[in-house]
Amino acid sequence: MYGDVRPLLDKPELVADTWMNLASAVFFFVYPQPPKPSMLHVIDGTWQPNDRDKANGLVSGFGVTIQIINGGVECGGADENAQSLNRIAYYKEFANYLKVPVPADEVLGCKKMKQFDEGGAGALPIYWEQDWGWSADTADGKTYSCQLVGYQTPYTAFKEGDYTKCVQHYFNVNVVDDNGTTEPDVTPTPAPVTDENVAPVARIAGPVGAVEAGSQVSLSAEGSTDANGDKLTYTWMSQDGKTLSGQDKAVVIFNAPDVTQNTQYVVNLTVSDGTLSSTAVYTLNVKAKAAAADDEDKTTSYPAWSSSQKWNPGDIVNSNGALYQCKPFPEGSWCNVAPAYYEPGVGIAWADAWNAL
Numbered sequence: 001m002y003g004d005v006r007p008l009l010d011k012p013e014l015v016a017d018t019w020m021n022l023a024s025a026v027f028f029f030v031y032p033q034p035p036k037p038s039m040l041h042v043i044d045g046t047w048q049p050n051d052r053d054k055a056n057g058l059v060s061g062f063g064v065t066i067q068i069i070n071g072g073v074e075c076g077g078a079d080e081n082a083q084s085l086n087r088i089a090y091y092k093e094f095a096n097y098l099k100v101p102v103p104a105d106e107v108l109g110c111k112k113m114k115q116f117d118e119g120g121a122g123a124l125p126i127y128w129e130q131d132w133g134w135s136a137d138t139a140d141g142k143t144y145s146c147q148l149v150g151y152q153t154p155y156t157a158f159k160e161g162d163y164t165k166c167v168q169h170y171f172n173v174n175v176v177d178d179n180g181t182t183e184p185d186v187t188p189t190p191a192p193v194t195d196e197n198v199a200p201v202a203r204i205a206g207p208v209g210a211v212e213a214g215s216q217v218s219l220s221a222e223g224s225t226d227a228n229g230d231k232l233t234y235t236w237m238s239q240d241g242k243t244l245s246g247q248d249k250a251v252v253i254f255n256a257p258d259v260t261q262n263t264q265y266v267v268n269l270t271v272s273d274g275t276l277s278s279t280a281v282y283t284l285n286v287k288a289k290a291a292a293a294d295d296e297d298k299t300t301s302y303p304a305w306s307s308s309q310k311w312n313p314g315d316i317v318n319s320n321g322a323l324y325q326c327k328p329f330p331e332g333s334w335c336n337v338a339p340a341y342y343e344p345g346v347g348i349a350w351a352d353a354w355n356a357l
Contacts, residue, residue, distance in 0.1 A: 007281055034150045036068050037122030050121040056114035061107035062091050067116070075110035082338035084109055089333040097329075123150030126157045128166040144171050199276035200226040202269050208348060210285035210356055214258045219282060220251045221269055230273035239266040256286045262322075262356040263288075285351055287322065305344055311335040316357065319344040323357040 008015060032038040037047035042065055049059050058064055066084050067075045074081040080088070088108045095102050102108075116122055125148035135143045146166040148157060155162040155169075164175050203223040211217055221234050236244035236252045244252050244267070257265055265284040270277055303309070305319040313332030316325045324344035326335040334342045334353035341347045344354040 006283065032122065032124050032126065033068075034126060034152060035116040035118055035120050035123035037116075037124075039065055039068060041122070042068065047122055050119075052117070052119035053121055056117070056120070057112055058114070058116065058120065059107055062088070063107040063110040063113065066110045067113050071110060071113065071115060075113045076115070077111055080109045080111050082341055084111075085337045086334065089337050090330060093330055093333045118150050125150045127151065127153040128155035128157065128163055129153050130166070130170040142171065144173060146170065197230075197273070197275055198227045199278050200224060200230070200232055200271045200273050202271035202278045202280035204267070204269050204280045204282040206282055206284065209350060210262070210287040210345065211256050212287050213256055213260075213289050215256050216253060217256050217284060218251060218253045219267060219269075221271060221280075222250045224250075224269075224271045224280075226273050228273065233272050233274070235270045235272075237268045237270070239268075256284065259286055259288055261288050262286065285356060287345075287356060307339045307343070317344060319346070324350075324354040325357055327353055327355055 012018060012021070029039045032041065041047040042060065045060075047060075053059070058067065066087055070083070074084045074087075091108065092102065127149050128146040129149040129151075131143040131145045131147040133143045133147075134141045138144060144167060146155070146163055153166075155166040157163075167173065167175055201224060202221065203225075204219055204221055205223055206219045207217060219236070221236075224232060224234075226232055232250075234249050234252075236249065238244055238254075244254055257263070263286050265286050267282045267284060269280045269282070271280075302316045302318045302323060305311075305317040305324070311317065311326050311332075313326050313328045313335075315335070316323055322345055326332045331353055339347060341349045342353040344350050345356065347353075
């Protein structure tokens with residue numbers, strides 16, 4: 001989003017409210033989502049895979065938690081997904097840091113795992129669904145009732161009144177209790193429309209990876225938004241305080257600084273709706289121009305990067321004639337996974353794992 005991980009690591013509120021993140025994480029951790037078990041039930045052993053689960057490759061271990069979190073995207077393929085490999089790397093590093101042994105036979109990945117289904121042990125019957133059966137006690141044979149099922153519906157057994165709502169929804173009836181009281185139809189009150197002005201959200205998109213010193217660079221703020229639909233103005237400023245562009249310039253084009261060593265160049269963007277504004281920061285990684293012949297020998301003392309070799313935090317490698325250092329833990333754990341993402345100077349997100357020297 002920003003071309004650098006630091007803005008979101010330093011200001012997570014740019015993505016979502018911290019307390020909302022915590023609440024949603026706790027909810028997701030403890031609350032079952034049939035046919036998937038909860039994360040807690042996997043970790044504490046409450047969930048035990050039955051024969052159906054085992055046939056689908058769903059067994060106890062770290063791998064099945066990836067299936068629960070994001071299985072539709074990361075699991076089921078013939079090989080481990082790059083995102084899945086990242087999770088496994090973090091799991092191993094934290095286990096090592098906390099001195100928690102990882103069993104040799106634990107299934108850490110989720111390749112070839114199928115999705116959870118109604119036949120699995122995690123399909124707890126906690127949701128109300130229409131009872132499709134037949135009743136001899138009604139004129140039309142309908143049951144006019146709901147039944148518990150092991151997949152998700154809008155009506156849960158954990159919420160008082162949801163059974164009544166289920167019956168009303170599927171059978172279009174009024175429910176009368178033992179005292180003869182009719183359950184009133186509740187019409188949701190529409191949320192009041194507010195004219196309150198909210199600040200726009202500034203976003204910067206730019207080059208993926210480092211650019212060469214002196215080369216032309218284009219940064220775009222076209223992804224910035226305003227909830228009120230107000231017209232936005234854009235002000236770009238370089239780290240030396242120089243304004244790069246003024247009003248109505250959603251895209252700015254400039255030359256990267258002509259530096260003799262790899263460096264980072266910071267650009268600030270202010271987006272305004274005329275009353276309120278917000279800012280975003282973009283860190284441009286600038287690669288020095290090719291070294292002279294007498295400097296090239298300096299890189300030969302470091303090993304050439306290879307995807308088959310293990311790299312540790314702090315290691316310096318030579319990749320395509322440039323030097324890169326593996327970042328400290330935890331970012332450094334990415335130096336050994338998914339070359340398409342983390343090959344130094346080449347991968348889509350190499351700067352998340354390596355520092356250019």
